[in-house]
Structure formats: C-alpha cells, structure tokens
Amino acid sequence: xxxxxxxxxxxxxxxxxxxxxxxxxxxxxxxxxxxxxxxxxxxxxxxxxxxxxxxxxxxxxxxxxxxxxxxxxxxxxxxxxxxxxxxxxxxxxxxxxxxxxxxxxxxxxxxxxxxxxxxxxxxxxxxxxxxxxxxxxxxxxxxxxxxxxxxxxxxxxxxxxxxxxxxxxxxxxxxxxxxxxxxxxxxxxxxxxxxxxxxxxxxxxxxxxxxxxxxxxxxxxxxxxxxxxxxxxxxxxxxxxxxxxxxxxxxxxxxxxxxxxxxxxxxxxxxxxxxxxxxxxxxxxxxxxxxxxxxxxxxxxxxxxxxxxxxxxxxxxxxxxxxxxxxxxxxxxxxxxxxxxxxxxxxxxxxxxxxxxxxxxxxxxxxxxxxxxxxxxxxxxxxxxxxxxxxxxxxxxxxxxxxxxxxxxxxxxxxxxxxxxxxxxxxxxxxxxxxxxxxxxxxxxxxxxxxxxxxxxxxxxxxxxxxxxxxxxxxxxxxxxxxxxxxxxxxxxxxx
Amino acid sequence: xxxxxxxxxxxxxxxxxxxxxxxxxxxxxxxxxxxxxxxxxxxxxxxxxxxxxxxxxxxxxxxxxxxxxxxxxxxxxxxxxxxxxxxxxxxxxxxxxxxxxxxxxxxxxxxxxxxxxxxxxxxxxxxxxxxxxxxxxxxxxxxxxxxxxxxxxxxxxxxxxxxxxxxxxxxxxxxxxxxxxxxxxxxxxxxxxxxxxxxxxxxxxxxxxxxxxxxxxxxxxxxxxxxxxxxxxxxxxxxxxxxxxxxxxxxxxxxxxxxxxxxxxxxxxxxxxxxxxxxxxxxxxxxxxxxxxxxxxxxxxxxxxxxxxxxxxx
Numbered sequence: 001x002x003x004x005x006x007x008x009x010x011x012x013x014x015x016x017x018x019x020x021x022x023x024x025x026x027x028x029x030x031x032x033x034x035x036x037x038x039x040x041x042x043x044x045x046x047x048x049x050x051x052x053x054x055x056x057x058x059x060x061x062x063x064x065x066x067x068x069x070x071x072x073x074x075x076x077x078x079x080x081x082x083x084x085x086x087x088x089x090x091x092x093x094x095x096x097x098x099x100x101x102x103x104x105x106x107x108x109x110x111x112x113x114x115x116x117x118x119x120x121x122x123x124x125x126x127x128x129x130x131x132x133x134x135x136x137x138x139x140x141x142x143x144x145x146x147x148x149x150x151x152x153x154x155x156x157x158x159x160x161x162x163x164x165x166x167x168x169x170x171x172x173x174x175x176x177x178x179x180x181x182x183x184x185x186x187x188x189x190x191x192x193x194x195x196x197x198x199x200x201x202x203x204x205x206x207x208x209x210x211x212x213x214x215x216x217x218x219x220x221x222x223x224x225x226x227x228x229x230x231x232x233x234x235x236x237x238x239x240x241x242x243x244x245x246x247x248x249x250x251x252x253x254x255x256x257x258x259x260x261x262x263x264x265x266x267x268x269x270x271x272x273x274x275x276x277x278x279x280x281x282x283x284x285x286x287x288x289x290x291x292x293x294x295x296x297x298x299x300x301x302x303x304x305x306x307x308x309x310x311x312x313x314x315x316x317x318x319x320x321x322x323x324x325x326x327x328x329x330x331x332x333x334x335x336x337x338x339x340x341x342x343x344x345x346x347x348x349x350x351x352x353x354x355x356x357x358x359x360x361x362x363x364x365x366x367x368x369x370x371x372x373x374x375x376x377x378x379x380x381x382x383x384x385x386x387x388x389x390x391x392x393x394x395x396x397x398x399x400x401x402x403x404x405x406x407x408x409x410x411x412x413x414x415x416x417x418x419x420x421x422x423x424x425x426x427x428x429x430x431x432x433x434x435x436x437x438x439x440x441x442x443x444x445x446x447x448x449x450x451x452x453x454x455x456x457x458x459x460x461x462x463x464x465x466x467x468x469x470x471x472x473x474x475x476x477x478x479x480x481x482x483x484x485x486x487x488x489x490x491x492x493x494x495x496x
Numbered sequence: 497x498x499x500x501x502x503x504x505x506x507x508x509x510x511x512x513x514x515x516x517x518x519x520x521x522x523x524x525x526x527x528x529x530x531x532x533x534x535x536x537x538x539x540x541x542x543x544x545x546x547x548x549x550x551x552x553x554x555x556x557x558x559x560x561x562x563x564x565x566x567x568x569x570x571x572x573x574x575x576x577x578x579x580x581x582x583x584x585x586x587x588x589x590x591x592x593x594x595x596x597x598x599x600x601x602x603x604x605x606x607x608x609x610x611x612x613x614x615x616x617x618x619x620x621x622x623x624x625x626x627x628x629x630x631x632x633x634x635x636x637x638x639x640x641x642x643x644x645x646x647x648x649x650x651x652x653x654x655x656x657x658x659x660x661x662x663x664x665x666x667x668x669x670x671x672x673x674x675x676x677x678x679x680x681x682x683x684x685x686x687x688x689x690x691x692x693x694x695x696x697x698x699x700x701x702x703x704x705x706x707x708x709x710x711x712x713x714x715x716x717x718x719x720x721x722x723x724x725x726x727x728x729x730x731x732x733x734x735x736x737x738x739x740x741x742x743x744x745x746x747x748x749x750x751x752x753x754x755x756x757x758x759x760x761x762x763x764x765x766x767x768x769x770x771x772x773x774x775x776x777x778x779x780x781x782x783x784x785x786x787x788x789x790x791x792x793x794x795x796x797x798x799x800x801x802x803x804x805x806x807x808x809x810x
Contacts, residue, residue, distance in 0.1 A: 127535065128536065
C-alpha cells in the first residue's frame with residue numbers, strides 16, 4: 001500500500017493537468033520584454049461598463065488613445081488630434097486629426113470614429129463618470145480629418161476629461177466584445193491574459209507613432225505588497241508600478257540593482273467630516289479638529305513620512321495648486337478653545353474607515369490626537385469597497401472617515417451637496433461653474449478661490465497626498481515621476 | 497455493499513443541496529450591494545436600479561435561488577457581475593491550479609510522512625526515533641503561509657533559484673511550471689507531512705503491537721519484512737481516514753498559499769470575488785469547494801471497504 005498511494009496522487013495530478021490548460025500567457029524573457037507588477041487586476045477590458053482604476057491603468061494610452069492626452073506636467077497635449085481651436089464662445093471645438101492612423105483591426109481612424117466614440121459615451125457607457133460627456137450637444141464630421149464638437153455650454157472640465165478613458169477612440173467595427181477584445185489605435189495590443197496572474201501586451205505593428213522600446217510588456221498582478229517586492233527581488237518582474245508598502249523603499253534605495261522614482265499623485269488622503277451632521281455642521285468644530293491633528297506626525301506613522309502635505313484638495317500637478325498646508329498649524333490649545341467656544345465638549349464621534357492599511361494606521365493617529373483635545377472617537381473599520389461604499393458613501397452614516405480620493409480634479413465633488421461630504425456652499429458651487437466655463441486664466445483664478453474657501457470652512461482635513469513611488473531595475477528608464485493621468489503610460493519606457 | 501454505497505450517494509446528494517441553500521443564504525445576508533460595488537462612486541440611483549435589474553438581484557430570493565441552482569445542475573454557473581464573463585470555464589481553470597497545488601502538496605507530504613513515520617515507529621525506543629518525532633512536532637506548529645514566506649526568502653529572494661510566485665501552465669512550459677510549483681508545494685507539503693508523520697508513527701506503532709505481526713515474526717520473518725508484508729496495509733486504514741480529513745485542511749491551506757505565491761487558483765479567485773461582492777462567483781466557488789470536501793469523504797468511505805475486508809460485511 002505504501003507504493004499505491006503516491007501512485008494515486010500522481011494519477012490525480014495527471015488527470016488534473018487536463019483542466020489547467022486555459023488561456024495562457026506566453027512570455028519569452030529578453031531585452032525587449034518588460035514585466036511590470038501591479039496590485040489591482042482589471043476585472044475585464046471594458047472600461048465603458050466596468051468602473052475602477054485597473055482597466056484604464058493598463059489600457060489607456062497603451063492600447064486606447066484619445067484626441068488629447070495629459071503629459072507628465074499635467075498639461076493637455078495633442079495625441080490623435082494634431083491641433084485644435086476653440087471658438088470665442090468656448091462652445092465649439094475643431095479638432096484636426098492626425099493622418100495615417102489605424103485601429104488594430106486595420107480600420108482607418110477618421111472623424112466618423114470621433115463622432116461615434118464621443119456620442120457612444122452617452123448611449124452605451126454605464127459607468128458613472130460618463131456624465132462629464134453630457135455637455136456634448138453634437139459632433140459634426142467636417143472632413144475625414146476634421147471633427148467639430150459642439151457643447152451645450154462652455155466646459156474646461158470636458159476637454160480635461162477627454163484625456164481620461166472618456167476620450168478613448170473606438171472603431172464601430174471594434175466594439176463587439178470590449179470585455180475581451182479591446183481594439184484601439186495605441187502602440188500596444190492585448191496579446192494574452194491569464195486571470196489572476198497577468199495580461200500580455202505586444203507592440204502594435206501598424207502603430208502610427210514611435211515604436212515602443214519594449215516589444216512585449218507583461219502586466220503582472222500581485223495583490224500582496226510583500227509578494228510584489230519579492231517578485232522584483234527574485235527577477236520575477238522588472239518594475240513595481242506603485243509601491244504599496246512604503247517601509248520597503250529604503251531597502252530598494254540601498255540596493256544598486258534597483259532605482260526608485262518618487263513623485264506626486266492625484267490621491268488626497270482625506271479625513272472626511274460629515275458636514276451635514278451635528279456638531280460637524282459648525283465650522284468651528286471642523287476647524288478645531290483640523291488644528292488638533294499633527295499631519296506631519298501622521299504622515300510619518302501612516303506612510304513612512306513619504307507623501308506631501310498639501311492642505312487642500314489640489315495636487316501640485318494642477319495649475320491652480322497653492323500650498324495651504326500651514327493654514328491650520330498643529331495647535332491643540334487652539335483646538336480646545338474653539339471646541340469650547342462652539343459648546344462642543346464631550347464629543348464622541350464615529351470614525352468609520354475602510355479596512356485598508358493606510359486608513360487604519362492614520363485612524364489610530366487621528367484617534368489619539370483627538371483624544372488629547374478631549375474628543376473621543378470610535379474607530380470602525382469597514383470592509384472595502386462593499387460595506388464602506390454602502391454605509392459611508394451612499395448612506396452618509398458616519399461622522400468622520402479617512403479615504404484616499406484618487407480621481408483627478410475631484411475638488412469638484414465639493415460642489416455637489418449630495419456627495420458624502422454633505423458640504424453645501426453656494427459660493428463654491430458658483431465659483432466651480434464659472435471656472436468650468438471661463439478662459440483658462442479665469443479657471444485658475446476661480447479654482448484657487450475654491451480651494452481657499454474649502455480650507456477656510458475646514459470642509460475636510462486633507463491629511464496628505466499619496467506619493468507615487470515606482471521601483472525598477474536599474475536598467476529600466478523613462479518613467480514620469482508624477483502620476484497625473486489614469487494611465488500607467490508605457491510609451492516612454494526604455495532601457496537606459 | 498451496493499446498498500451501502502447507494503446510501504452514501506444519497507447522503508452525498510442531500511448534503512450538496514443543503515450546502516447550496518446555506519451558501520446562497522449567506523451571500524444574501526452579506527452586507528454591501530453588488531451593483532454599487534460594480535458601479536463605484538458617483539453611481540446614480542437610476543443606474544443602480546438598472547444594474548440590479550440586469551444582475552437579477554431585485555427579484556425574490558426564492559426565484560434567484562432556483563434560477564441559480566437550476567443553472568448549476570446544467571453546468572451553467574451564470575455570469576460574473578464584475579467580469580461579465582461566464583463563471584463555469586473560469587472556475588475549471590482555477591480549480592486546475594488548486595488541484596495541482598493540493599496534489600503536489602499531498603505528494604510531498606506522503607513522501608515525507610510514510611518513511612519518516614515508519615522509521616519513528618520502528619525506532620521509537622531509540623534516540624533517533626524520538627528525535628524524528630520531536631522534529632515533526634515542530635513542523636506541525638508551523639503554519640503553511642509562514643513556511644511559504646521563509647522558503648521564498650531563502651530560495652527566491654536570496655538565492656534566486658526559484659520564482660517567488662506566479663504560474664505557468666504545464667502545457668505551455670513544463671520546466672517553468674515545475675519550477676513554479678516547487679516552493680508552493682513544499683510549503684503546503686512540509687507542514688502537512690509533519691502532521692501525517694505523527695499519524696503514520698502511531699498507526700505503525702499500533703500495528704507493531706498486534707498479535708499477527710508477532711505470528712509473522714515467529715514464522716521467521718525479519719521485523720522489516722513482517723511490517724511490509726502484513727503491517728503496512730493494516731496501518732494504512734487510520735492513515736487514509738486522516739488523509740481524507742487532511743485534504744480539506746490542505747484545500748484551506750492552499751487558499752492561503754495561493755495568496756503568498758500569487759497563484760491563480762480557486763483561493764485567490766474566492767478572495768477577489770468576496771472583496772468585489774461578485775456573489776454569483778463566490779457561490780459557485782464555495783459550492784465547488786463543498787462538493788470537493790464531500791466527495792473526498794465519500795471516497796474515503798469507499799476506500800475503507802477496499803482496504804479492510806472486515807468492513808465489507810456489515
């Protein structure tokens with residue numbers, strides 16, 4: 001019998017081998033192959049119907065392209081549009097299209113595709129950010145290389161959103177199975193995928209632009225931060241797209257096999273106040289809580305001191321950025337005074353946070369510092385995203401919460417009184433509307449005022465801005481330090 | 497014997513049905529709305545309602561259950577809320593990975609446990625036997641994920657002999673497949689081997705004390721021969737029982753090990769599906785796991801009767 005059981009196990013293995021032959025990712029390691037590690041895997045390839053950051057991170061600018069893109073400084077620059085003009089009333093956009101562009105299924109890219117893609121957002125997309133496109137009134141095909149977009153009202157936000165997935169160009173013949181077969185004009189095509197493991201991109205042979213330096217890019221999905229680091233150490237991957245364990249950074253910095261690129265992101269870690277719920281309806285209470293928290297100390301504890309103190313909902317890559325991190329210096333005495341002035345003594349607040357590492361460690365600092373000024377908090381970690389989304393975000397059932405707001409230019413959420421901040425300020429709403437319809441200069445001036453007003457009202461406490469930390473093998477270069485768009489842009493990467 | 501097997505089959509079927517109801521009800525009371533999670537922030541109430549209707553989660557629970565189980569009986573596990581893909585083929589792919597892992601882990605465990613356990617039993621009065629028992633005690637206390645982390649640190653991060661994780665299908669590159677399987681199988685198998693070693697030792701010790709072995713010895717067989725010819729088959733009965741029970745533990749261990757080694761198996765699929773409230777997928781996976789464990793119990797029951805003729809009559 002001693003012999004028979006291992007034989008049985010071996011037989012089982014042989015039987016099973018039949019099952020595991022599925023969609024497979026073929027990778028031949030070589031100098032023109034790059035392997036990049038990510039933490040969040042795309043559920044499918046259809047970002048028109050599936051929300052979340054992982055799909056545009058993999059596909060935008062790499063597989064799909066828009067008329068315009070964001071450069072690493074956060075400026076809107078040409079991509080499939082060579083140039084564009086804006087009418088004096090700021091409602092009509094004339095885009096001159098780049099010639100000789102083809103989709104990966106061989107169809108030429110023309111103004112008809114611009115019309116098809118932009119109008120399709122309204123009819124076929126189901127994700128919520130599609131509402132930014134509601135402002136499009138109609139699209140005219142003036143010539144095959146000239147598309148005219150007419151808006152129902154002027155909107156700077158619209159042009160900006162064209163740099164996101166909303167501006168991605170599709171072919172009418174390429175949208176049959178977006179979830180599995182993405183067809184775009186970009187430098188790469190999706191060659192293979194293995195769920196739970198990887199997506200393989202191969203250089204698009206018919207690409208109109210500069211040929212990418214890496215012919216094959218393997219996007220490896222590794223959820224656990226330690227496993228992600230180990231994969232880089234053991235040659236499993238060449239790049240970590242974003243470090244999620246900041247304590248490990250010094251180890252990489254000390255090792256000359258690797259290089260560390262650190263910049264800023266769009267991700268504000270925010271202590272949200274429920275502005276609609278007493279006593280947080282009183283600005284003095286919100287200001288007191290803001291004075292009570294030592295954000296520098298919090299950043300040291302929660303994210304190993306990496307990150308930027310910004311004091312507002314504006315990252316440094318936005319044109320209207322101003323450093324407002326010193327408006328509320330750490331001042332427990334002032335916090336206590338404000339609290340007693342507002343008659344808000346003996347407070348007991350519910351700090352309901354997502355069960356994510358940065359939120360849990362930040363919450364503990366917040367709790368102990370608020371305790372020093374006599375505010376008791378109960379930390380309630382909620383399963384993220386499901387429970388947090390339902391209870392805090394949708395039902396507004398919270399006093400305080402901590403979450404990173406990852407979307408670009410999401411300061412506009414303070415213009416929506418129904419948003420979970422519960423912040424309702426007519427002046428801010430008006431300024432946001434004016435900024436959207438005005439000239440770029442007006443936009444900058446108005447947005448600065450919005451940021452200042454939010455700060456004065458202590459509408460939230462912006463704890464810190466997440467850093468963007470990329471770690472790569474020393475031989476890989478061409479990274480943009482700052483993460484400004486939704487895309488992990490592979491086009492600039494090259495051996496050094 | 498046929499009646500006995502038929503009764504086992506009936507018990508098996510009823511257990512599966514009860515399990516399916518329990519799994520379904522658990523999903524229904526789980527907090528968090530799948531439509532909300534699928535749509536993300538800024539979802540409008542209209543869009544939420546539309547998506548709920550599309551998923552079919554706005555219908556009565558009973559209707560939902562019968563729809564689901566009816567489909568499963570025809571091999572249709574439905575479409576995932578998140579990937580919008582059919583769940584069945586995906587489940588099979590992932591199950592393949594997990595079975596490779598469990599199978600290889602079990603193989604490692606048996607290769608360790610049978611000789612080492614037998615050795616410890618035969619030499620139980622000697623220092624060497626006691627030493628082996630002591631080592632297995634330590635092994636039992638180590639969780640599989642810790643073994644995995646230690647193995648990765650040594651063989652992947654420091655020595656860079658083997659990959660720290662990831663999966664290559666066997667039909668694509670057999671060499672890479674084996675290299676990738678070594679560390680996960682070892683981390684599952686070493687711990688499991690330590691557990692099994694103790695059972696093998698006890699079972700063999702038990703057998704050594706039996707009258708029939710003494711008879712065999714008195715007929716002139718050496719102790720080793722007697723054990724191999726007459727003892728091991730008898731000792732294997734309790735070991736097979738434990739093996740069946742341990743398979744369930746091994747499956748759970750595999751879930752954790754899959755996360756450590758980034759293997760696209762059922763375990764990592766389950767964790768992702770739970771996080772994204774992909775309820776249909778969760779239901780499918782849990783059902784497959786439950787059926788797997790019940791199936792193992794069923795097979796163990798049948799194996800008894802094969803191994804021990806005394807159990808056939810009753």
